[in-house]
Amino acid sequence: MDGPTFRGDASEPRSPGPGQPAAGEVGPVSGGIEPGGRPPPAQLDARVAVQRGEFRLEADLHVGPGQVLVVLGPNGAGKSTLLRTLAGLLALTDGRIEAGTDVWDDPAGGIFVPAGERDCGLVFQDYRLFPHLSVRDNVAFPIRARGARRREARHDAQPWLDRLGLDELAGRKPAQLSGGQAQRVALARALASKPRLLLLDEPLAALDAKTRLEVRTDLRRHLTTFDGPSLVVTHDALEALVLADRVLVLEGGRVVQEGPPATVARRPATEYVARLVGLNLYTGSLGDRTTHRIDLDSGGTLYAAGHDPADGAVILPLAGARMLVAVTPTAISLFPQEPDHGSPRNSWSGEITGLELLTDRVRVAVEGYPSAMVDVTPAAVADLDLHPGQQVWLTAKATEVTAYPDPGGTPLVI
Amino acid sequence: MRRQLSTVAAVAAAAALALAGCGSSSSGSGAAATPSGATSAAPSGEINVFAAASLTEAFGTIGKQFEAAHPGTTVTFNFGPSSGLATQITQGAPADVFASASATNMDQVVAAKAADTPTTFVKNVMAIAVPPDNPANVTSINDLAKSSVKVAVCQPQVPCGKVAQQVFDNAGITVKPVTQEVDVKATLSKVELGEVDAGMVYVTDVRAAGDKVKGVPIPADVNASTSYPIATLTASKNPALAQAFVDYVLSPDGAAVLTGAGFQSP
């Protein structure tokens, strides 16, 4: 099984991987979240342009009710800036933010609705629970902010405590909570403010690896049952792929790719995404249309299959067209000496520059034309006495090499 | 020059004796005068004179005259409530001369063996000080008993407070002051600032304040007086100069300044 398991289109049934819950467990919890007197769930339409000193962020996004959009990107890409403009903590320089029929920000029209008046729930990366209030009072806070009396607010907060399994912790103070518990309280509190839009800023970043696993699944469940649009910001590809209905990749203030998680993972538009999902990605131009030979910019050539192995889409660009070529590290085989001529169309040599121990394999970094990451078993490393500086040969079957047109500046939307 | 000085000293000493002999009030008999002692050396150096607040202006002038008459000498004054000064002296404050506004405070110092035999040199009577525009229209001592009149007095423990109470008793009135100030000058300043309608001070204070206050005289039959003794202090570092100063105060020159300020002979 290569790569992470993830959800494809929203309509596709989930393929459970190891450790993931069975398909039947996904779905609304206890009847879902009732709107309860507030306007019907609306979609989010945002054309965001923000100038902060030298940095400029430009992004268009649309999130339908009940949908989860994950904004994925490296640090400094502008994810937090984007989140803050949607939340109302930062004003747009240009553009427009609309939630349903409400305009939240329109610099040209002179409209700006501040954070307190947008029906927008924001779960901060550091949770920001009020340290002097108990869990129950934290969750009741937004209800009180609307004018409810203390007892009434506490009563209205109870369903949220139940839904997120916080009833036992209701009397505790934030300092007495674990990371995962604190995250649930932050989520409950944001949900208790009955928002039309839910925003989460790196929701799992503050958790340790083990807790992250558990919380991720629960979070997916809660997001699914929220009937408004949700937007999650993260730099973790796995998180994005698990939580998202659609992924939006942000780099340097620009959207470089948008689409269902499966497609983003299989056909990354940039090196960053490729690195994140653990793919070798190369840019090049189509050299020969018949043999599907792609001449790589970094040197060397790769032969690709005529169609995408996973979904069968046929790729027939013109010769000379700019292409992206993706090969998973597990698809490459490594030999200590030049192998005999065999079926793999792709064969080249290189020098080992590093070895990285992953959970169940070793990722070998090989420099050559092209350079590549190759996954091998630890036994192989021992058997072949692989070490940096060693000359090796790599082969890859053309059927394992995916080539697709390079979006080249415009976001790749599939 | 020196002979002139010694003559003056001798005359002053004689006058002091005479004055002391005539004085009816409590303290001290003749001053222990050693007129010839002054001929030995011109007094020089510095002395600290602790004096009652009511003596501020008069002693200020006397001090300057004394320094002019005895070049090379410095006289530093510490003015304040006599009771407070007495306490400071008995606690060891460095003073050479003490001039008190009441015999009681001087007795305190004498009893502590901190002062030589004192001489009473002036007497002072009280007067009412009012702001120049006399906002409460105070014309007599009896007006002070009105509740609408804000009156400042000295604290009951200091001489001017005691004397003020005597005046009230003499006049047969009860006065509720709004404040009991630490010394007579503080009382006076409250009047000058216009914060109170009347203050019980000495006639010398009214005169010294010039046109900052107006004086309302107190009839002699209800008025009370206090006698001012002066003495050199046993712990003085410069007994010769201290004595010279006391002699000057008791001399006609000193007396002239004091009378001009409104003090009465004891």
Next chain:
Amino acid sequence: MTSTLPPAPSAARRASARSRRAVEAGNRAPWPLAVPAVIAVAFLLLPLMGLLLRAPWGNLLNVLVQADAAQALRLSLECSILATLASVVLGVPLAWVLARTTFRGQNLLRALVTLPLVLPPVVGGVALLLVLGRRGILGQYLDQWFGITLPFTTAGVVVAETFVAIPFLIITVEGALRSADTGLEEAAATLGSRPFATFRRVTLPLITPSLVAGGVLCWARALGEFGATITFAGNLPGVTQTMPLAVYVALEHDPDAAIALSLVLLAVSVAVLALLRDRWLRSMATH
């Protein structure tokens, strides 16, 4: 391979063992620090011990009753507590404005706030007289229109004490607000809380330790105030003669009474500070 064992004289071993213990114990102060520290302790403690040693213990109650200590103490406590409350009501909003807003002249305003700290209290009293006295810039209208005069009243004492003590509160609270986590206030905003509600429900609870510390400092300063009180409010037992004034007055004619009154004031202050000590020290450390 041969190894030469270093000679191990027992003295050296003992010395190193001693310093190791000292390092482990963690409380060995180096001489240049220990000596001045001891002197500082002596400097602070000896005058207080002097009070205790020279007090008229045998006659204490009599002396206090005669000096009407109860009245002066009650007045002192009333006025200092009222002054602290006034300082909180006026000082916290000002501290918020200084910490959370920016405007031209803000630094000047901050310097002005600290002025009563450096001004001699008597000067403060004179200034108050010139403004709020019967002939004062504002005081004259208070007197003419409303018949209110502040000098020689207990209210005047509260005004004088507030004037000298409020900077302590403002500075402490401003410091706390500056270093407070504004992220929580941001979170409150996203949850729909209006600004003043956020101030009441989030900001204030967060700075409560500093507020208490500032309040205690403020109260202590107000309790000990002398110069501004006697100059502005005057001196009248039961009305304006607070404990410090009573001590000063007593000192002139009855040193025993002065010592006794001082002891009472000392005891009250120590009691209050001891009660609040833990919270005070903790919040002073974190701000």
